[in-house]
Amino acid sequence: MKRLERYIVITGVIHCQTGLRIGGTKEGIEIGGQDNPILRHPITNIPYIPGSSLKGKLRSLLEQKHCTERLRGGEPCGCGQEDCLVCRIFGPHKNTRHSLGPTRLLVRDASLTPESEAWLRSAWEEKGIDFSEIKTEVTVNRSTGIAADKGLRTQERVPAGAKFDFEVSFRVFEGDNEKQLVDFFMEGLNLLQADYLGGSGSRGYGKVKIENLKRTIVKDRPAEENAEKNSQG
Numbered sequence: 537m538k539r540l541e542r543y544i545v546i547t548g549v550i551h552c553q554t555g556l557r558i559g560g561t562k563e564g565i566e567i568g569g570q571d572n573p574i575l576r577h578p579i580t581n582i583p584y585i586p587g588s589s590l591k592g593k594l595r596s597l598l599e600q601k602h603c604t605e606r607l608r609g610g611e612p613c614g615c616g617q618e619d620c621l622v623c624r625i626f627g628p629h630k631n632t633r634h635s636l637g638p639t640r641l642l643v644r645d646a647s648l649t650p651e652s653e654a655w656l657r658s659a660w661e662e663k664g665i666d667f668s669e670i671k672t673e674v675t676v677n678r679s680t681g682i683a684a685d686k687g688l689r690t691q692e693r694v695p696a697g698a699k700f701d702f703e704v705s706f707r708v709f710e711g712d713n714e715k716q717l718v719d720f721f722m723e724g725l726n727l728l729q730a731d732y733l734g735g736s737g738s739r740g741y742g743k744v745k746i747e748n749l750k751r752t753i754v755k756d757r758p759a760e761e762n763a764e765k766n767s768q769g
């Protein structure tokens with residue numbers, strides 16, 4: 537078993553350049569509610585980006601660039617090979633017979649920045665906009681060129697301009713090439729900015745800019761040593 541040497545924590549801001557749509561569930565929505573609601577925190581009702589959405593998107597972009605010949609039938613890469621950074625960092629999908637060690641990347645849920653939360657809260661108080669915008673889209677009948685019967689549908693999305701704080705944590709094990717792992721992740725972030733997050737990207741949703749990137753190294757010091765350090769102020 538390899539030793540866990542340290543964590544590298546990367547934080548930053550996901551700045552929505554266009555409306556962001558990460559779908560929620562229709563369960564519990566009363567009649568007259570949204571056809572296509574966004575995901576919200578169950579208690580505060582404030583939208584957030586689940587770590588699984590961000591992780592899944594980064595993984596799929598990096599796979600499309602680096603793993604096309606290893607992918608099988610639309611499934612995520614599970615080759616488990618030593619040279620596969622996708623499997624090493626994100627975990628070898630469904631493959632339990634590999635020697636890559638634990639998944640290196642942990643992606644936290646991303647919450648609205650305090651400023652964005654205040655901004656959207658004031659929109660809610662002033663205009664009754666519930667942390668989101670409702671976009672109506674029209675389906676056009678191909679042969680007549682006019683809006684199809686029942687062609688109107690609404691989509692809920694987080695408005696452009698909203699910012700979310702994100703955080704990921706890399707577990708660095710003995711023998712890991714730390715720079716290679718982090719560089720690969722950064723490549724994923726660059727691809728994400730050229731692509732989209734959430735749904736309906738081909739229709740303009742989900743363009744994001746990554747800002748304020750910061751990197752912190754957290755050594756796995758023994759607990760007593762940490763306590764000592766803290767007491768010294």
Ligand SMILES: [Zn+2]
Binds near residue numbers: 616628
């Ligand atoms: Zn792989």
